[in-house]
Each structure stands twice: as structure tokens, then as C-alpha cells.
Amino acid sequence: MYTLPRLTRLLADSEPVRICLFGSSTVEGIGASTPEHGLCPVFEHTFAPAAPGGLTVINRGIGGNGAPEMHERLQQVIDDRPDLVIWQGGTNDVWKEEPVSIFIDLTRDDLQMLRRQGCDLAMIGPQWCKMLEELPNFPAFRDAVPALAIELGIPCFDRYDAMKQWCQEHHIERDVLSPDGLHLGDFGYTLLGEALARWIAGLANVTLPVSA
Numbered sequence: 001m002y003t004l005p006r007l008t009r010l011l012a013d014s015e016p017v018r019i020c021l022f023g024s025s026t027v028e029g030i031g032a033s034t035p036e037h038g039l040c041p042v043f044e045h046t047f048a049p050a051a052p053g054g055l056t057v058i059n060r061g062i063g064g065n066g067a068p069e070m071h072e073r074l075q076q077v078i079d080d081r082p083d084l085v086i087w088q089g090g091t092n093d094v095w096k097e098e099p100v101s102i103f104i105d106l107t108r109d110d111l112q113m114l115r116r117q118g119c120d121l122a123m124i125g126p127q128w129c130k131m132l133e134e135l136p137n138f139p140a141f142r143d144a145v146p147a148l149a150i151e152l153g154i155p156c157f158d159r160y161d162a163m164k165q166w167c168q169e170h171h172i173e174r175d176v177l178s179p180d181g182l183h184l185g186d187f188g189y190t191l192l193g194e195a196l197a198r199w200i201a202g203l204a205n206v207t208l209p210v211s212a
Helices: 005-012 039-050 067-072 074-079 100-116 138-152 159-170 186-203
Strands: 017-023 055-061 084-088 120-124
Touching: 005 017, 005 120, 005 186, 017 039, 039 055, 039 186, 067 074, 067 100, 074 100, 084 100, 084 186, 100 120, 100 138, 120 138, 120 186, 159 186
Parallel strands: 017 055, 017 084, 084 120
Antiparallel strands: none
């Protein structure tokens, strides 16, 4: 059973919480109509009721980053002194035709380094979208993220299957979530941010209020 012990303790004690989202264009919010409609603001707004002692959400997303670029700026995340790091990646490495073995090794090293800092960790798996599905090397990266999460004992949000479920639940086509075939739009970010916040809250034994 995956847990977030540091976050759970801080929330239970009404202590301030610092959460860093570390990744590429999804974290940055590329595709949203305004910054306020991106992943981090939606996540922060949804998760805030769980953190009565105060919540700081740090956006460490840079579009186009793959594992090598994220590795180069890992110290920024460490310097943020987060209580929880939510890692997102595995998309741009596909475009750049990086060997999946390099992606796995760099990501494993980064996650282990973050763990040594004492913070909790969670991961977001790759998305379900038209442009990635057309690339023959995508399945290897799609499967590598949850496999690495299992190896390291880190909870992983299955974005790929979640997006399929959202399309079924809302009776929409995939392109409604990713209008450009890759990046989420406002509706997609709303669904992802709210789902991610509720998933993290559940791992920390917190119940968020039901959305209006």
C-alpha cells in the first residue's frame, strides 16, 4: 500500500505544506488559455482545503524537457525544500528518440536523490493523445513510468487510462482533452488537476469536499 508519510503527518498537524510539481509542458501548463487554467493552479485550488496550515505549490515545469534536462535542474527542486514532489515526464524523450534505458536510469537517479532529501514522492504517467500514439517507441516509455514507480515503491497516477475514462464519462472525443493532439486544454487540465489533488489527498488520508 503506497503512502505519503511526510505529507500525511504535516496535514494531520495543520502544518504548512510545500508541494513541487516537477516535469515538462503538462506541469508548465502549455495549452491552457491562461496560466490560471493550467495544472498547478487547478491542483492548488482543489487541494487547498486539505491544508489548513497553508499550502505552497511550486511549478517546476518546462515544456520540451526530457529526462536529461530535468536531471540538469534537479538541484532547483531540492532547493525548493518540498514536502512532496510530484514528478511528470516521459513524453519529450519519445520525441527526441532517446533510448528508454537512458530515460529510466536518469529518472531513477533523480527520484532516489529526491528521496534522500526526505520528501515524499509521487509520479504522473504519460498521456493518451494522438501525436504520441503515432510514435512506435511510445509504448516503451508509457510502460516504463509505472514500472519504475513499482520498482521504487512510489505511487503513480495512471493518466493514460484516466484520460480514456474521462472521455467515456463525459461522452467526448480524445481531441476535446488535447485540442492540438498533444497538450491538454482547459477542460483537460481541470480534470487532471482535480483528479490529481483528490488522488494525493487519498494517499494522505484526507477527504476533500465534493465539487459543486
